Ligand SMILES: Nc1nc2c(ncn2[C@@H]2O[C@H](COP(=O)(O)OP(=O)(O)OP(=O)(O)O)[C@@H](O)[C@H]2O)c(=O)[nH]1
């Protein structure tokens with residue numbers, strides 16, 4: 001990951017890494033800890049996660065285990081890494097179901113994921129189950145044409161589960177390695193969302209009973225703490241296998257990764273940092289923290 005944050009996530013670098021480096025020089029006092037707390041809060045790490053981190057660091061400082069900036073750097077790294085649940089591999093997934101609120105980057109992620117899987121030598125199919133928004137299916141089709149990936153679509157207003165049915169059927173008939181399902185991002189109540197995703201999941205499971213099906217939630221990092229609440233709604237509505245943090249190029253609020261990992265215990269699978277298909281990177285929590293803190 002070396003140099004990645006500085007090059008691609010420059011806002012995050014400015015908001016966290018460069019500010020932290022000033023704290024790691026010289027000895028650590030109460031003011032140093034107060035400044036660290038402010039950096040974490042401003043980067044959207046959230047109150048409860050920040051409090052947990054600061055309580056632990058403060059205790060180490062009071063116990064005399066943190067005296068110099070270099071001690072603080074090391075302790076912060078350890079504490080941040082400990083917030084992440086163990087990585088869950090999604091590399092063997094046969095079907096990816098992409099969910100998330102409107103504008104959070106699902107369709108763009110579908111294209112990026114298709115591109116990544118293609119590079120791994122897999123055959124891919126895109127399924128446009130967003131029948132809610134006019135032009136949503138066209139948007140996916142444009143990506144499909146660009147990437148030379150087949151797109152299964154329905155008509156506007158059609159039941160999304162029936163489009164998924166058609167997509168799974170065609171994928172099976174054509175021995176497609178990976179199916180990516182793009183869904184609608186309309187704001188829903190928990191009950192409606194649960195019903196819709198349950199129906200779609202049932203269709204997928206019926207076609208691929210013995211295969212790994214992964215539901216990925218796109219979270220717009222620019223929305224900060226609001227996105228935490230959205231993620232919670234999805235977590236209460238369906239089984240999530242991971243989060244993809246999107247628009248990480250546009251924000252210094254990447255602390256949301258820590259808030260989500262800590263409060264919802266969902267693994268961050270990838271980060272998205274731009275509008276081209278190349279702008280997707282698998283997330284490695286340990287390497288990310290290391291680079292974020294060390295620069
Ligand atoms: N800078 C940046 N822009 C992104 C990223 N991901 C998506 N976008 C842009 O964000 C906007 C919304 O992305 P979509 O992929 O259409 O989002 P969606 O979740 O499919 O939206 P709906 O279909 O309306 O629910 C588009 O203009 C994308 O180009 C990212 O990682 N970085």
Ligand SMILES: [Mg+2]
Nearest residue numbers: 106107130136
């Ligand atoms: Mg979309």
